[in-house]
Amino acid sequence: MNEQIKFIQGNEACVEGALYAGLEFFAGYPITPSTEIAELLSQLLPQKGGKFIQMEDEIASMCAIIGASLTGHKVMTATSGPGFSLKQEAIGYACMAEIPCVIVNVQRGGPSTGNPTHVSQGDVNQARWGTHGDHAIIALTASNHQDVFAITVDAFNLAETYRTPVVLLFDEVVGHMREKLVVPEKGEIAIVDRLRTSVGKGVDYHPYLPREDGRLPMSDFGGDHRYNVTGLFHDMWGFPSNDPKVVKDLLHHLVDKIETNVNIISRYKEHYLEDAEYIMISYGSSARSAIHMARHRREKGEKIGVLELQSLWPFPEAVVREKCAGAKAVIVVEMNMGQVMRQVKACVDRPETVFLANRIDGKLITPTNIKGILRVIQGRGV
Amino acid sequence: MAIKDYLRERFFPHMWCPGCGHGTVLNTLLRAVEDLGLNKNDIVMTSGIGCSARISGYVDFHSLHTIHGRALAFATGVKLSRPELTLLVPMGDGDALAIGGNHFIHAARRNIDITAIVMNNRIYGMTGGQYSPLSGPGKKATTAPYKTIDNQFDVVELSKAAGASFVARTTTYHVQEAIEIFKKAITHKGFSVVEILTQCPTHYGRKNKEGDAVNMLEIYRDTTAKVGSKALTENPALLGRGIFVDKDTPEYCEEYEKIIQLAMREVA
Structure with missing residues (x-):
């Protein structure tokens, strides 16, 4: 049996996934509850000839991985709330310059320093709109270590496919909880490698001229093609431009390359969803409580299920609308004040049937917490 | 190669004001690269935001025009x-030492093999003439209509203290000296800092009554002196030019390579 079975933290599962996906460069700064990712990579990356650097701050970490991505490497940084706030300008740069990179945010309570060692899911909207200006972004999440591993691989694949930063929105419970991980064999999960230009030496290479399929082949810094990368609006050469058409076209390109592929990017899991009259929508560690409750209630014959979201941005509107079409009530289970609930209300046919079951005190929402709210929704008293 | 072979003529004319010293910085830097015979494919120029940062667009290297203050972190x-x-990182004074000050001292501390060029015109030019951490007290700026009260950094002393293994200062008046200093800085293994005083007649010069570009260059000539010169010894009010530090200390990437060897041995 070649199976590699580990009993590890979620943060370690993320590291395993990143290395499986081909991570070669990590820059980070210590912050709870994500620090184990940096610690483990400082040990494992040099063993594979990769590079780890602890930068002077969160901003520098984000900038360093963008620089390393441009030399042709798969890159990642990891942080939590306050660090995620600091990284936002550079994340916007990666959006604008179309640099593949992965940012892990192991969420803790906010705002500000907040509740560093306790769980929260309060950064959902920040992942979407943390950096200034119109843009698109991909944000993924997972509720158990096998999925943390797989979704981390996915994050690298999507970053390369769409030349975009991808945010992995984990949370403190998933990050620090220990459970089993079976590391897949090499080749079991497909890996997307960097798409490099086929344009030869001495021939003009246009770094920002999309191919017919919309993808932009890259050329490594240090290679044969010398070009300009900037956070300013730019033309196909990468040179700054404020020509109204260039500005408009580039902004459309940056948003459309992700938003029009929402159905391809959408990731979700269905738990007891067939014939469900009550649907819980959840993600991350709160989904574990929702799934637990659904299993328990199914045993008693109740028609209740869970739609577990694994991609939060672009928001999987079509999936949510379709799955919730026949539900008597939709209960969004999350650990914030309704950030995903508002998205759900905006896309379902009957928003008045959408309710929030949340907990915002730094403690994991329990099946009992959800049960109490469900009783009220079902008109069975408190 | 001719000097124009290092330029992206497609992107000219440049955006600097008439009389600006930044063109001289570009010229002297490219002549240094030419003299060293470096391959353009081996050079990456990383810059931040400001008038100085635009230099990266005009050179035919791999160029990374980033965000304000963070050029050294990207680099x-x-x-x-x-x-x-080979990493060349030109920065303005505000870019390098206000918003980017933390990255500056830490890149120096690591002694990573990067050439940092502080294009010091003592003002924020692109935003219209606000005072910078290198303006010094008693100066006029659009955000100091009465006068500045902030002290300035001494780039040389700051770089030395932070651990840079090559530290030099020159001006846009002393072009031959600048070329030689750039050559030594680029060749040096480790973190190199070159502070080059570069005139901004549009904002700093006008606000502080230093006259036009020629007058400002003459001020560089008259108020500076070579390190080790009699003039500097006799007149401490003059600003020293030349190479202040040039030493061999462990370079970051080479040290990391040793970590890789160590880690691989441990696994084997």
Whole structure:
């Protein structure tokens, strides 16, 4: 049996996934509850000839991985709330310059320093709109270590496919909880490698001229093609431009390359969803409580299920609308004040049937917490 | 190669004001690269935001025009991921030492093999003439209509204290000296800092009654002196020019390579 079975933290599962996906460069700064990712990579990356650097701050970490991505490497940084706030300008740069990179945010309570060692899911909207200006972004999440591993691989694949930063929105419970991980064999999960230009030496290479399929082949810094990368609006050469058409076209390109592929990017899991009259929508560690409750209630014959979201941005509107079409009530289970609930209300046919079951005190929402709210929704008293 | 072979003529005319010293910085830097016979494919220029930062668009190297103050952090990622590349990082005074001050001292502390060029015109030019951490007290700026009260950094002393293994200062008046200093800085293994005083007649000169570009260059001539010169010894009010530090200390990427060897041995 070649199976590699580990009993590890979620943060370690993320590291395993990143290395499986081909991570070669990590820059980070210590912050709870994500620090184990940096610690483990400082040990494992040099063993594979990769590079780890602890930068002077969160901003520098984000900038360093963008620089390393441009030399042709798969890159990642990891942080939590306050660090995620600091990284936002550079994340916007990666959006604008179309640099593949992965940012892990192991969420803790906010705002500000907040509740560093306790769980929260309060950064959902920040992942979407943390950096200034119109843009698109991909944000993924997972509720158990096998999925943390797989979704981390996915994050690298999507970053390369769409030349975009991808945010992995984990949370403190998933990050620090220990459970089993079976590391897949090499080749079991497909890996997307960097798409490099086929344009030869001495021939003009246009770094920002999309191919017919919309993808932009890259050329490594240090290679044969010398070009300009900037956070300013730019033309196909990468040179700054404020020509109204260039500005408009580039902004459309940056948003459309992700938003029009929402159905391809959408990731979700269905738990007891067939014939469900009550649907819980959840993600991350709160989904574990929702799934637990659904299993328990199914045993008693109740028609209740869970739609577990694994991609939060672009928001999987079509999936949510379709799955919730026949539900008597939709209960969004999350650990914030309704950030995903508002998205759900905006896309379902009957928003008045959408309710929030949340907990915002730094403690994991329990099946009992959800049960109490469900009783009220079902008109069975408190 | 001719000097124009290092330029992207497609992107000219440049955006600097008439009389600006930044063109001289570009000229002297490219002549240094030419003299050293470096391959354009081996050079990455990383810059931040401001008048100075636009220099990266005009050179025919791999160029990374980033965000305000962070050029050295981006450059660190480029360099560590591909140590064989030559990293040139021109920055303005505000870019390098106000918003980017933390990255500056830490890049120096690591002694990573990057050439940092502080294009010091003592003002924020692109935003219209606000005072910078290198303006010094008693100066006029659009955000100091009465006068500045902030002290300035001494780039040379700051770089030395932070651990840079090559530290030099020159001006846009002393072009031959600047070329030689750039050559030594680029060749030096480790973190090199070159402070080059570069005139901004549009904002700093006008606000502080230093006259036009020629007058400002003459001020550089008259108020500076070479390190070790009799003039400097006799008149401490003059600003020293030349090479202040040039020493061999362990370079970051080379040290990291040793970590890789150590880690691989441990696994084997």
